[in-house]
Amino acid sequence: MNIKEIVSREIKIEGMEKSDVEKLLLVPPQKEMGDLSLPCFSLAKIFHKSPNDIALSLKENLNSSIISKAEVLNGYLNLFLNEKYFSKQIVEDTQNNIENYGSENIGNNKLCLIEYSSINVAKNPHVGHLCGTVYGESFCRLHEYFGYNVKRLNYLGDYGTQFGKVITAYKKYGSREKVLQRGVDELQDLYIRINAECENDEELLNECRECFLKLEKGDKEIKELYDWFKEISIEEAKRIYAELDINFDDWRGESYYAQFNKETLQTLKDKGLAIRDKGALLVDLSEYNLGKLIVEQTSGASIYATRDLSSLVHRYQEYKYDKLVYVTGVEQEQYFNQVFQVGRLMNLPYMDNVFHFSTGRISLPTGKISSRKGAVALIRDLFKAAQDKAHAVLTEKGTNSSDISVLEKQIGIGALVFTILKSTSTKDSVFDLDKAISFDGETGPYLQYTYARTCSILKKAEELGLKPVIDYETLPESTFSLVKLFPNFKDAIKNALSEYDPSHIARYAMNLCSEFNKLYSEIKILSDDKVQSQNLLTLTTLTNALLKKCLYFLVMKAPERM
Numbered sequence: 001m002n003i004k005e006i007v008s009r010e011i012k013i014e015g016m017e018k019s020d021v022e023k024l025l026l027v028p029p030q031k032e033m034g035d036l037s038l039p040c041f042s043l044a045k046i047f048h049k050s051p052n053d054i055a056l057s058l059k060e061n062l063n064s065s066i067i068s069k070a071e072v073l074n075g076y077l078n079l080f081l082n083e084k085y086f087s088k089q090i091v092e093d094t095q096n097n098i099e100n101y102g103s104e105n106i107g108n109n110k111l112c113l114i115e116y117s118s119i120n121v122a123k124n125p126h127v128g129h130l131c132g133t134v135y136g137e138s139f140c141r142l143h144e145y146f147g148y149n150v151k152r153l154n155y156l157g158d159y160g161t162q163f164g165k166v167i168t169a170y171k172k173y174g175s176r177e178k179v180l181q182r183g184v185d186e187l188q189d190l191y192i193r194i195n196a197e198c199e200n201d202e203e204l205l206n207e208c209r210e211c212f213l214k215l216e217k218g219d220k221e222i223k224e225l226y227d228w229f230k231e232i233s234i235e236e237a238k239r240i241y242a243e244l245d246i247n248f249d250d251w252r253g254e255s256y257y258a259q260f261n262k263e264t265l266q267t268l269k270d271k272g273l274a275i276r277d278k279g280a281l282l283v284d285l286s287e288y289n290l291g292k293l294i295v296e297q298t299s300g301a302s303i304y305a306t307r308d309l310s311s312l313v314h315r316y317q318e319y320k321y322d323k324l325v326y327v328t329g330v331e332q333e334q335y336f337n338q339v340f341q342v343g344r345l346m347n348l349p350y351m352d353n354v355f356h357f358s359t360g361r362i363s364l365p366t367g368k369i370s371s372r373k374g375a376v377a378l379i380r381d382l383f384k385a386a387q388d389k390a391h392a393v394l395t396e397k398g399t400n401s402s403d404i405s406v407l408e409k410q411i412g413i414g415a416l417v418f419t420i421l422k423s424t425s426t427k428d429s430v431f432d433l434d435k436a437i438s439f440d441g442e443t444g445p446y447l448q449y450t451y452a453r454t455c456s457i458l459k460k461a462e463e464l465g466l467k468p469v470i471d472y473e474t475l476p477e478s479t480f481s482l483v484k485l486f487p488n489f490k491d492a493i494k495n496a497l498s499e500y501d502p503s504h505i506a507r508y509a510m511n512l513c514s515e516f517n518k519l520y521s522e523i524k525i526l527s528d529d530k531v532q533s534q535n536l537l538t539l540t541t542l543t544n545a546l547l548k549k550c551l552y553f554l555v556m557k558a559p560e561r562m
């Protein structure tokens with residue numbers, strides 16, 4: 001069932017197919033503007049009349065029992081639907097298809113690789129990584145829902161002289177116990193210490209470089225330490241991913257792809273793309289307004305860009321994917337434009353299927369959560385602060401949950417994730433703990449709370465032996481504003497997919513929650529009136545299922561009790 005299609009059959013426009021009318025119909029931003037609206041601006045050119053006059057004549061010719069009212073406003077024909085008729089259509093359609101509601105087989109099982117989160121070994125993941133992590137995961141879930149076969153890639157930052165430094169530092173002043181005890185914190189401190197010392201100590205710096213060369217050549221002892229550090233870093237990151245239910249399929253990062261650098265550089269030279277400039281090897285992209293991309297340092301050491309070019313080529317050879325999406329912070333956007341341009345100059349035939357997506361940045365109101373030494377906030381610290389705040393709010397409000405320590409995490413972290421995904425991706429957002437972890441307003445907890453409310457109604461109904469059966473004759477009129485929202489779920493997820501913008505789902509979920517809560521405050525859902533209770537139970541069941549899906553696409557947990 002498609003409301004726009006049904007309505008398009010009722011509007012007759014000379015020389016126009018129903019399917020074209022359907023494409024024009026849109027859901028107006030405000031209720032007062034009707035349930036569907038037909039903008040007449042594009043028709044003005046065809047009929048040589050003003051949009052308003054066209055809307056007026058369409059209104060005059062409208063004679064349909066399923067449209068109860070039409071109004072003309074600023075070139076739009078606003079349509080109000082026959083509530084009884086559409087309630088039945090919508091509820092039946094939603095009930096019958098709830099499992100895969102709104103899903104379409106767009107992907108046709110094609111392989112889509114999404115690279116996101118991409119943390120660095122021996123460093124704590126910070127708030128920048130969190131944005132990419134939640135956007136990337138949301139994209140994965142959406143692509144899967146629309147029929148793609150998705151692989152989740154975490155391209156580890158695990159290559160470079162800094163690992164020579166960490167290992168040298170460990171050998172000089174580290175201890176096994178301390179690393180076991182403090183994990184990545186210890187590795188990071190070791191790095192900071194030796195890095196400062198290297199600034200005034202050329203000999204030490206050379207020792208670190210030497211150490212890294214040995215690692216590359218496969219020195220057993222050094223390789224063992226490196227693998228251990230890598231394992232510790234991944235373990236720590238997995239604790240964060242566990243809170244978000246994220247599982248990566250492929251963890252190969254820079255060090256894996258570095259092995260193909262020689263080949264990559266050779267290709268660049270053979271194709272006449274790379275030129276020597278003051279000792280360094282670079283690709284000149286100034287004709288594309290993209291400056292110069294260095295691919296080999298004067299010292300002969302390889303760099304970040306080379307490894308990305310190598311992975312670009314090798315990932316395709318290995319996966320033969322249909323689509324590859326990179327998700328990173330906006331500060332790498334220009335860099336990816338450069339890498340992709342080099343890919344096109346290399347004539348890689350799959351460059352039209354490679355995309356880069358930039359996330360906005362999230363900032364914290366000053367003074368609230370700063371991490372050690374004034375550096376960027378770490379995900380771990382943010383999670384903890386959010387959890388503590390959620391704990392305080394829950395204790396104050398009182399909770400029905402039997403396990404507050406689980407719930408406070410779900411709510412605190414969920415609030416954080418919601419703050420990131422609710423604003424249009426490229427915009428920067430502020431994470432204000434007090435605002436984000438509140439049960440009022442456009443917040444994650446409000447969404448989770450409404451979901452939990454529907455769960456408790458369903459549970460109670462089950463105890464009372466009520467079934468979600470609906471009687472359209474007695475369905476109260478005031479339910480229509482909720483019912484009408486059900487099919488908008490389809491637009492929300494489809495737009496989120498095609499525009500890479502989960503904020504469509506966040507906004508949709510907020511509307512659905514507020515309509516449901518309005519109904520909840522107006523009518524007693526489970527009462528002595530069995531027919532009425534079962535009617536409202538049906539709508540609660542569907543709201544519950546849709547909210548659960550929204551939470552899933554927004555990478556949030558769905559607590560059943562709060």
Ligand code: ARG
Binds near residue numbers: 118119
């Ligand atoms: N590890 C990098 C960082 O933390 C992000 C990697 C992005 N992906 C890539 N293919 N370069 O900044």
